Amino acid sequence: MGIKEFKLPDVGEGVAEGELVTWHVSPGDTVTEDQVVAEVETDKALVDVPSPYNGTVKELRAEEGEMVPVGDVIITFEVEGEGDEGTETEPETESDESEAAEEPEEETPPAETESPSGRVFAPPSVRRLARELGVDLSGVEGSGPSGRVTETDVRTAAEGSGDGDESGSTGPRNVSFSGKSAVSKAGDSGDGQAAESSGSAGGPKAAGREKTLAAPATRRIAEEEGVDIDDVPATEERDGEPFVTEADVRQYAEVQRAAQTADARSLAAEEGAGEAGEAAESTAEAVEPEAESVDAAGDRVPYKGVRKAIGDQMQRSKYTAPHVTHHDEVDVTELVELRGEYKPLAAERDVNLTYMPFVTKAVVAALKQFPYMNAQLDEENEEIVLRDEYNVGVATATDAGLLVPVVHDADGKGLLELARETNELVEKARSRKISPAEMQGGTFTITNVGVIGGEYATPIINYPEVGILALGEIKEKPRVVDGDIVPRKVLTLSLSFDHRVVDGAIAARFTNKVKEYLSNPKLLLLE
Known part of the structure; x- marks a missing residue:
């Protein structure tokens, strides 16, 4: 029986520490490989920490609520068949290899090796495969729990080296504690x-x-x-x-x-819900916030983790980019009717069709005509960078604060694909299972204040983007049509923009173009 120490892993996204939120085990508990032993919150997400061993929990080295630096030991295990080696093990000998080969795969604890780039976690069978294929494990990015290298990772690295891919992988990957990988383009999981x-x-x-x-x-x-x-x-x-x-x-x-x-x-x-219910329906149900916090009056709530990261980003944006907000209204009666017609058809394809994909398509079409709204200011080089991709962020209220999943390459997606991907990203954000890569790379953001009954807002730009559009609640209001006063469905728009890059006239024309598409949504079918 040997003792194994497990350190808080580095997820490779610039995270230096995390708050140990919950322990799911206690000293003396028997655990299996991949069993979740703790939840840790970083300034990016709430992640599960799985056990890399089959064994027994010996000691918990951190308290719930404690901030733990990456690399600190948080738990120790007693592992069968291991010497008392602490956190380090020597490379396997041939006899070790043959003994491991005789054990059932599910019962084999992962072995560790030390490489110049840091610790490499891999079970004996994977290390044998790496030797057979001539793959250096220190150069392989693991997609398993806590960055463990799997057989698939080794085979991918071998294939990559064979066709000249020096990276040893088929594409960019972002490894999380839970072992899921995500690439920079949302929806392409690899x-x-x-x-x-x-x-x-x-x-x-x-x-x-x-x-x-x-x-x-x-x-x-x-x-x-x-x-x-x-x-x-x-x-x-x-x-x-x-x-x-x-x-x-x-x-x-x-x-x-x-x-x-x-x-x-x-x-x-x-x-x-009848027609009146549809009119009062939120502009984008997918971003409906969760229930109110259970924190009570008089409490002192720690300002840290995701909440502090949001605050720091808002402060940086507000004090860096001079904000101006342009307000307007648009008659969306035809949009409400079109969405009502398409919603049951989308449901037949297992897609919940909200208004958000319509707004996203309208925004992207307008961004193409007003490229300065899809830009960034490179202050160091004193250049305005006009982005040639259209990655739309969707501000999402969660119990931890506002998160912004990004729909990448929105210009190349149809209504149903936009709806499906937006819904999936929003659900992942709410459940705190979204990866940092899925919240990066945005070029413009849409936020929805109408979901809680608001009309106008002054949203803060998601810096370094230069524009953010807030949607109000769709309300029935009197309008003059062909000389008659009639009830119409009206949506309010609030566009905040960085006045260093965007002039008021450009912002107004951009908003007018968005209004044109939303008031006549059939134009979106041509985009």
Whole structure:
């Protein structure tokens, strides 16, 4: 029986520390590899920390609520068949390798090696595969829990080196504690099966396998969650077969529950809401905030983590970019009718169609005609950079504060694709499972104040972008049409812009173009 120390991993996104929010284990508990032992909050997201070993918890080295620097030991394990080696182990000998080969794959604790770039986590079978394929593990970025290197990572690195790809991978990857990888373009997960399962209004797509590898503890969790483990998309492989982890099961179950809730809400809205209800419906239901905080009057709430990161960003933006806000109204009666016509058709394809994809398409079409609204100011080089990509952020209220998932390459997506991707990103933001890469690279942001009944706002720019558009509530108001006063559906718009880059005349013309598309939404079909 040997002692293994586990340090708070570095997620590679500039995070120096994290708050240990919750322990899911206690000293003396038996744990399995990939079992979630703690939750840690950084200034970017709330992440699960899985155990890299099969063993017994010996000691918890951090208290709940404590800020822990990356690299500090947070927990120790007693592991069967290991010498008392602390955090370091020597490279495997041939005898070690043969002993590990005789053990069942699920029971093999991952081995560690030390490389110049830092610690490399990999089980013996993966290290053997790396030697066979001539892959240096120190150059492989792990996609498994806590950055563990999997067989898929090694094979990908081998294929990459064979075709001249020096990076040893098929694309950019952002590794999180939970072992999920995400690339810089939202929606392209690098794992087709996992991408399909990330959730839509109609629920995650089941894998439908006949055979699934998983640890006994993972199978128990699947039973508790009421899901068929053969339907859970796997993020790892063992000996060429899908290997489902506890994180996979929990994510699949969570998405199923979210989809069922969305379906129930949609059904209730359709049964109980008439035309007046549609008019009062939020401009983008997908960004509806969660319930009010449970914090009570008189409490002192720590200003840290995501909340502080949001505050720092808002302060930087407000004191860097001179803000000006332009307000206007637009008659969206035809948009309300068109969306009402398309919504049941979208539902047949398991997509909850909100107003947000219509607004996104209108904004992108206007940005193409007014490139200074899709720009950034490079202060160091004294240049205005006119961006040639259209990555639209969608401000989302969560229980931790405002997060901004980014729909990348929005100009190349249709209404249903925009709706599906926006819904998925918003749900991931609310559940705090969104990766930093999915909140980066935005060129313009849309926020919705109408969801809580607001009309006008002065939104703060998501710096270094130069513009942000706030949507008010769609309300029925009197308008003059062909000389008659008639009730019409009216949406308020509030555009904040960086006056160093954008003049008031450009902002007004940009808003007018957005209004043109929203008042005559059939024009969007030509975009």
